[in-house]
Amino acid sequence: MLVGIIRFILAISVVLAHAGPLLGNSLVGGQLAVQAFYIISGFYMALILNEKYVSGNRGYKIFIVNRALRLFPIYWFILFATLLYSLAIGFNNNGAFFPLLDIYIHHFSELGWLASGLLIFSNFFILFQDLILFLGVHIDTGQLFFTSDFLNTSPILHKFVLIPQAWTLSLELLFYLIAPFIVRKKLMVIISLLLISAFIKYTLHIWGLEKDPWSYRFFPAELMFFLLGTLAYRVIFIKIAGKRQYKILSLSMLTLLLSATFFYNQIALPGKSALYLTLIFLTLPFAFTFTKNISLDRYIGELSYPIYISHMLVLTVCYALHLESLGTISLFAVILSILLSIFMNETIGKRIERIRQSRIPG
Known part of the structure; x- marks a missing residue:
């Protein structure tokens, strides 16, 4: 509790979104888990930028490099x-099929x-993997064009991305760059930006742009979730930090959140996705305090990122x-x-973490 x-379970939710339910349960699904992670990220960035990193150019550089060190080595x-893996399989079958690389070959x-x-830049440096979801390519000229439905383009440009779920990291990196x-x-500035982002999301809905990739991959519309996390820190956390009288309330809210996460598909309430994200927003500052x-x-929480970034290769x-012939593929995944x-x-994360912590002033 x-x-x-919670972060670990959200990562497993994304795994199950791609692998299929486990014992009939897919938890909260991929989209909701990702948006919950946006809120958690917004909260944590507000916390460390206000309490750990000094202001000014040096603090900004240390922050950005430390966030990059968190993401890139494991990526x-x-x-x-x-x-x-793809090359090994390809050479093993005499070049007949290179999984994940065939689209490059053809x-x-x-x-x-x-x-x-x-494609080369974004595969290596993550940035713009979200942008690729809004682009197609004219096969006769090789030129890019914007599209509102990348699934109806050929070839689908996003299939050139070797770690397809890493587009969320591109959104994370964009937020890191502007968060300081x-x-x-x-x-009021934070609230104003949140409302602008919410207005953009509502406008997309009015225009009928609410399916993939607009549903949760368009950064201006998703910024509201990062900023909700920031508000959770600014409005709630700094007022309750260190006050032990909230411990019972915190444990109660965590229990409710955990129950909602496990039994999300059994909840029959209108707008339950919005209610779940609201519960994340309200619970996070209390839970983190204690x-x-x-x-x-x-x-356990630190396993969430490696699980997220590795699960498609594992699958x-x-x-x-x-x-799958031995049982449910989800269990193995x-x-x-x-x-x-x-x-x-153990082999990468802990070593990098020591480097990251040594760079923080004080």
């Missing part, structure tokens, strides 16, 4: 593993310099090994993603 466990490990030469450059200029501002020093919970390998994440956290 702790924050780290690059999975990117390298993806390339290695179509990359047809792309213009801008499209090919964008927002989260310390006056409350669980931030629990090392086991922190360790690809599971299907290649025909593990979850277990193997967790084991791989523990390995990455």
